[in-house]
Amino acid sequence: MINKRIMSTEDQKSENSMESSREIDEQPNDYAGLSMSGHILIRDKETGEELINKRNAIHYGNMANIVANALNNAAGAYIHYMAFGNGATSVDTSGRVVYKTPRVSEAYESGANLYSRTYYKIVSANTLTDKIEVIPGPSYTDIKITCTLGYDEPGDQDLFDSSTTNEGDYVFDELALFSYPRDTAAEDPINTSTMLTHVIFHPVQKSQNRIIEIIYTVRVQLS
Numbered sequence: 001m002i003n004k005r006i007m008s009t010e011d012q013k014s015e016n017s018m019e020s021s022r023e024i025d026e027q028p029n030d031y032a033g034l035s036m037s038g039h040i041l042i043r044d045k046e047t048g049e050e051l052i053n054k055r056n057a058i059h060y061g062n063m064a065n066i067v068a069n070a071l072n073n074a075a076g077a078y079i080h081y082m083a084f085g086n087g088a089t090s091v092d093t094s095g096r097v098v099y100k101t102p103r104v105s106e107a108y109e110s111g112a113n114l115y116s117r118t119y120y121k122i123v124s125a126n127t128l129t130d131k132i133e134v135i136p137g138p139s140y141t142d143i144k145i146t147c148t149l150g151y152d153e154p155g156d157q158d159l160f161d162s163s164t165t166n167e168g169d170y171v172f173d174e175l176a177l178f179s180y181p182r183d184t185a186a187e188d189p190i191n192t193s194t195m196l197t198h199v200i201f202h203p204v205q206k207s208q209n210r211i212i213e214i215i216y217t218v219r220v221q222l223s
Contacts, residue, residue, distance in 0.1 A: 035221045036063060040175065040199050045148060045213040056175075056199030057102035058218075063196050065108045066179055076180035079132060080124045081190055082147040082214065087116025088174035088200040089166050097166070102198040112195040114176055118169040119154050120190050123147050124180070129213075140221040145177065147214045149206055158207045166203040173203040177216065 038056035043049060069077035088100045103112055123130050129148035134141060157170045166173060177197045181189035197218070206212055 033223045034064075034067065035223055036060075037219045038197050038199070039217045039219075040201070041215040041217075042201075042204060043213055043215075045211040051204050051212070052201045054199070054201060056197050056216075057104045058197055059104040059109070059112055059195055060106045061108040062105075062112060062194045066194060066196060076182065078124065078180055079143070079145060079177050079196065080122060080180040081120045081178040081193060082123045082145065082216065083114060083117050083120035083176050083178055083190065083195075084170075084172045084206075085114035085117045085119075085174040085176075086166070086169060086171050086203075087114065089203055091166055097202060099200050102200055103195075104198050110194060112198075114174050114195070114198070116174075117190075118172075120178070121147055121149070121153070137219075140219050143218040143220065145214075145216040145218070147216070149212045149214075151208055151211060154206065158205070160209050161205040161207040163205045168205065170206045171203045172206060174198065174200050175214070175216075177218075 036058045038058055040052060040054060040056050041050065042052035044051065066077050090098045090100075092098055100115060103115070105112070121130060123145050124132055126132065129146070129150070131146050133144040133146075135144055136142075154170055158168070163171055165171070176195050176199070178190055178193040178195055180193065182192040183189060186192050197216075204212070
């Protein structure tokens with residue numbers, strides 16, 4: 001009788017232990033990884049000729065900061081500018097194009113910038129040619145940013161795309177997305193924006209004889 005009572009007590013302890021373990025196992029797992037990737041397509045809008053088609057680098061530190069601020073409904077926590085530069089490549093003595101490393105980091109860097117920014121344009125106004133679209137997918141969401149440089153943009157560009165070097169303010173070889181500026185009254189407001197991405201590519205000249213369209217896609221996914 002005593003042995004039977006002891007066995008019954010031990011069985012109860014074992015059952016309670018298993019139930020406790022089951023409760024622990026069934027606790028929700030609130031950990032999720034935020035994954036982002038980017039892709040850029042640059043093309044002649046009239047002919048459809050693809051000039052650049054490649055992936056880009058995400059500035060993870062700055063992107064994490066802007067996402068956190070956006071979730072907190074902070075003012076200006078969104079993509080506002082697309083910026084262009086001409087300081088990311090050089091040509092060696094053999095004529096080979098040498099590419100620099102994208103300026104991205106896992107740490108927050110308020111002063112992150114292109115190597116040599118020479119032009120930028122607002123893309124958050126959502127016009128017919130310059131706009132931001134949110135496109136849901138089966139397990140991800142795409143942010144599609146379209147920016148169009150018309151015949152008259154920039155205003156002081158060359159007449160024809162006939163440059164034989166990678167020099168010139170509008171022989172672009174780098175591009176980035178920037179947030180809304182922290183100080184809109186600054187002399188150059190983009191200097192107070194946060195750089196979110198950076199892509200380096202073979203030099204492309206913008207001139208008056210063609211319209212260039214840039215389609216920049218950032219894919220956001222939780223895992």
